Amino acid sequence: DAGVIQSPRHEVTEMGQEVTLRCKPISGHNSLFWYRQTMMRGLELLIYFNNNVPIDDSGMPEDRFSAKMPNASFSTLKIQPSEPRDSAVYFCASQRGWETQYFGPGTRLLVL
Amino acid sequence: GNSVTQMEGPVTLSEEAFLTINCTYTATGYPSLFWYVQYPGEGLQLLLKATKADDKGSNKGFEATYRKETTSFHLEKGSVQVSDSAVYFCALREETSGSRLTFGEGTQLTVNP
Numbered sequence: 001d002a003g004v005i006q007s008p009r010h011e012v013t014e015m016g017q018e019v020t021l022r023c024k025p026i027s028g029h030n031s032l033f034w035y036r037q038t039m040m041r042g043l044e045l046l047i048y049f050n051n052n053v054p055i056d057d058s059g060m061p062e063d064r065f066s067a068k069m070p071n072a073s074f075s076t077l078k079i080q081p082s083e084p085r086d087s088a089v090y091f092c093a094s095q096r097g098w099e100t101q102y103f104g105p106g107t108r109l110l111v112l
Numbered sequence: 113g114n115s116v117t118q119m120e121g122p123v124t125l126s127e128e129a130f131l132t133i134n135c136t137y138t139a140t141g142y143p144s145l146f147w148y149v150q151y152p153g154e155g156l157q158l159l160l161k162a163t164k165a166d167d168k169g170s171n172k173g174f175e176a177t178y179r180k181e182t183t184s185f186h187l188e189k190g191s192v193q194v195s196d197s198a199v200y201f202c203a204l205r206e207e208t209s210g211s212r213l214t215f216g217e218g219t220q221l222t223v224n225p
Binding site: 004031033042043045048050055056091093095097098100101102103104105106 | 156211212
């Protein structure tokens with residue numbers, strides 16, 4: 001099994017640019033989670049989907065952030081416009097039912 | 113609401129020392145409890161779990177026992193290795209919160225040779 005796949009693994013962009021992070025969950029998993037990790041704030045849940053439907057987006061920082069899951073095998077997290085304080089590692093994770101949650105390797109984002 | 117509190121880090125030990133990382137939780141019901149480990153540059157991965165009171169989770173020499181009376185799930189290992197250097201996260205999941213996990217703040221462990 002390929003595990004959770006995230007792309008890109010590293011992204012460097014300038015303030016004001018649009019950033020799109022991508023995630024492919026493990027096949028057969030019906031829940032998908034987006035997290036952000038920083039030294040200052042630790043690991044934060046941004047949003048999660050169940051059967052492609054957003055269930056809880058209370059962790060999304062502000063309107064600049066949006067997430068979609070158009071089908072069971074793909075999700076995006078978009079930041080527009082990006083700001084330096086968005087610099088972080090963004091993780092996607094997936095899960096089937098009440099089983100183990102599996103994390104991807106993360107996307108390391110730097111906004112200059 | 114649910115919450116998880118871990119002992120403050122960082123923790124630095126010598127190889128073969130005994131490790132304890134404390135974790136306590138607050139939950140409205142009967143959660144499942146987890147320890148995840150994050151090695152440098154990687155995502156989190158499940159280390160062990162326990163789903164009911166008095167269960168003991170174990171893996172790779174690590175153990176944790178679900179203590180309902182003290183609402184704790186402390187992580188222990190009898191003899192740490194340099195390769196155990198990582199960040200350790202305690203987490204809980206409760207049915208009333210859906211399938212999401214509630215994580216503690218993480219504890220950085222460094223093991224020196």
